[in-house]
Amino acid sequence: MSAGGNGAGRTGVNHNSGNSNGKDHKALGGKKGGTGNKGNTAAASARDIALDILVKVEQQGAYSNLLLNSSLQKSALSREDAGLVTELVYGTISRMNTLDYVLEEFVSKGIAKLQPWVRNLLRLSLYQIMYLDRIPSHAAVNEAVNIAKKKGHQGISGMVNGVLRSVLRAGDLPVIPDGLSPAKRISIQYSHPIWLVKRWITEYGVDTAEAICAANNEPPAVSVRVNTTMISREALLSQMIEQGLQASASKVSPYGIVVKGGGNLALSSWYRDGYLSVQDESSMLVAEAVAPEPGMRVLDCCAAPGGKTAHMGELMKDEGSIFANDLHPHKAKLISDQAARLGLETVVTGSADALELEHTLEHHSFDRILLDAPCSGLGVIRRKPDLKWRKQPEDVASVASLQGQLLQSVSKLLKPGGVLVYSTCTTEQTENSEVVAAFLKQNPDFTSITFTSPLWGRLEGTALAEGEGIQLLPHHYGSDGFYISKLQRVL
Numbered sequence: 001m002s003a004g005g006n007g008a009g010r011t012g013v014n015h016n017s018g019n020s021n022g023k024d025h026k027a028l029g030g031k032k033g034g035t036g037n038k039g040n041t042a043a044a045s046a047r048d049i050a051l052d053i054l055v056k057v058e059q060q061g062a063y064s065n066l067l068l069n070s071s072l073q074k075s076a077l078s079r080e081d082a083g084l085v086t087e088l089v090y091g092t093i094s095r096m097n098t099l100d101y102v103l104e105e106f107v108s109k110g111i112a113k114l115q116p117w118v119r120n121l122l123r124l125s126l127y128q129i130m131y132l133d134r135i136p137s138h139a140a141v142n143e144a145v146n147i148a149k150k151k152g153h154q155g156i157s158g159m160v161n162g163v164l165r166s167v168l169r170a171g172d173l174p175v176i177p178d179g180l181s182p183a184k185r186i187s188i189q190y191s192h193p194i195w196l197v198k199r200w201i202t203e204y205g206v207d208t209a210e211a212i213c214a215a216n217n218e219p220p221a222v223s224v225r226v227n228t229t230m231i232s233r234e235a236l237l238s239q240m241i242e243q244g245l246q247a248s249a250s251k252v253s254p255y256g257i258v259v260k261g262g263g264n265l266a267l268s269s270w271y272r273d274g275y276l277s278v279q280d281e282s283s284m285l286v287a288e289a290v291a292p293e294p295g296m297r298v299l300d301c302c303a304a305p306g307g308k309t310a311h312m313g314e315l316m317k318d319e320g321s322i323f324a325n326d327l328h329p330h331k332a333k334l335i336s337d338q339a340a341r342l343g344l345e346t347v348v349t350g351s352a353d354a355l356e357l358e359h360t361l362e363h364h365s366f367d368r369i370l371l372d373a374p375c376s377g378l379g380v381i382r383r384k385p386d387l388k389w390r391k392q393p394e395d396v397a398s399v400a401s402l403q404g405q406l407l408q409s410v411s412k413l414l415k416p417g418g419v420l421v422y423s424t425c426t427t428e429q430t431e432n433s434e435v436v437a438a439f440l441k442q443n444p445d446f447t448s449i450t451f452t453s454p455l456w457g458r459l460e461g462t463a464l465a466e467g468e469g470i471q472l473l474p475h476h477y478g479s480d481g482f483y484i485s486k487l488q489r490v491l
């Protein structure tokens with residue numbers, strides 16, 4: 001891959017990285033104190049591992065999350081150093097455009113001509129210098145030079161040393177010249193591919209495009225959904241606060257709790273005992289929009305791993321039936337495991353192409369249908385920074401075509417008066433309101449229904465035009481970017 005480019009061709013990750021310190025960049029030399037790794041031997045091996053992963057991601061299109069998992073399992077790193085590897089990998093991938101832009105200024109022959117490991121060593125080291133307050137810049141430079149000495153000849157370590165020391169002398173970076181187009185400036189400053197920035201400018205305007213990109217560089221908050229069949233939000237919140245967690249009620253969802261510094265809550269006894277599920281706040285809105293009632297027949301067309309299925313089961317107080325379908329047979333177990341953990345007996349799983357359900361399902365009269373469609377995922381870049389480099393405009397168009405077919409097909413399974421919710425975790429209207437508008441044009445027996453309060457009262461500011469659904473963007477509430485539309489069969 002061209003080093004100066006956008007890294008297209010990288011494959012995806014799925015993680016909760018906390019990939020930056022939340023600043024857009026830090027002034028060189030303006031460091032905060034901290035307890036982080038100061039560049040000892042263990043940190044050197046953390047950097048070796050991070051470098052190896054970055055090279056494989058760039059050169060072989062490897063999945064960084066899978067490589068991270070396997071590399072960390074094989075290593076004997078402390079928890080702190082494993083955290084450093086994770087941060088270095090995701091942070092460097094996330095800030096790639098900005099890092100490359102700066103490096104181009106200092107590498108006389110251009111970074112594309114460097115050996116992959118040298119290019120990635122410079123990126124990784126610059127990431128520490130620019131974005132990690134807790135690592136002193138001189139430690140980042142020294143470690144880079146040590147690695148360069150181990151892996152290459154003296155000329156290379158001298159070049160690495162020279163480039164990074166020049167960067168340190170240069171002060172506050174990146175220096176972005178006046179006169180760039182807004183798309184180019186945002187692309188460099190917030191490290192996003194220019195096609196995507198241009199697309200967001202066209203869809204939402206310059207200010208919103210910039211706000212989306214800035215929010216995408218923030219570490220995602222941890223939020224959990226309370227299983228209200230077992231405990232109230234207030235009671236769980238009190239337990240969490242008693243145990244010293246920084247927990248607060250979600251402003252987005254009445255079922256959500258936002259937790260800071262609580263570690264991985266999927267390892268907690270609350271999770272094990274079925275009191276909570278880890279879920280982004282925006283995803284919690286979907287079941288609320290479906291509003292299934294106890295006793296109803298519900299179809300979840302693209303259900304794995306089952307987060308929204310389970311939430312619907314909770315809202316139905318486990319009375320009625322939910323058929324939770326996903327294309328991939330191996331994912332059915334993920335759904336049934338969730339349902340079992342949460343004590344939900346009404347969930348039945350199936351594995352079929354949702355396009356075929358109209359031919360294979362015996363009953364065609366569901367009260368509620370959820371189509372949480374496969375999508376480009378461009379609303380979840382905070383969690384999966386690889387996505388922004390991997391996706392191309394044509395991916396948006398091709399998934400939109402599938403979404404339209406899925407909506408058309410599953411709509412046949414809804415009974416008159418029933419409600420169908422269409423949702424995605426993307427910011428792109430090609431996949432969202434345009435899919436819905438095309439569907440409504442073709443299907444006069446369906447209408448778009450407006451959301452009702454209390455959900456509406458909380459989210460009115462995210463509404464698109466009348467009847468086009470709601471579009472949460474990452475900067476609105478710090479959630480994933482998410483689209484929800486509610487349709488009803490009127491005849």
Ligand SMILES: C[S@@+](CC[C@H](N)C(=O)[O-])C[C@H]1O[C@@H](n2cnc3c(N)ncnc32)[C@H](O)[C@@H]1O
Binds near residue numbers: 302304307328
């Ligand atoms: C956005 S995810 C669903 C997330 C899920 N609703 C949840 O809340 O946990 C989309 C799912 O659609 C599934 N999928 C993709 N194409 C499909 C198809 N043609 N039919 C059924 N499922 C499909 C994928 O396997 C994936 O699990």
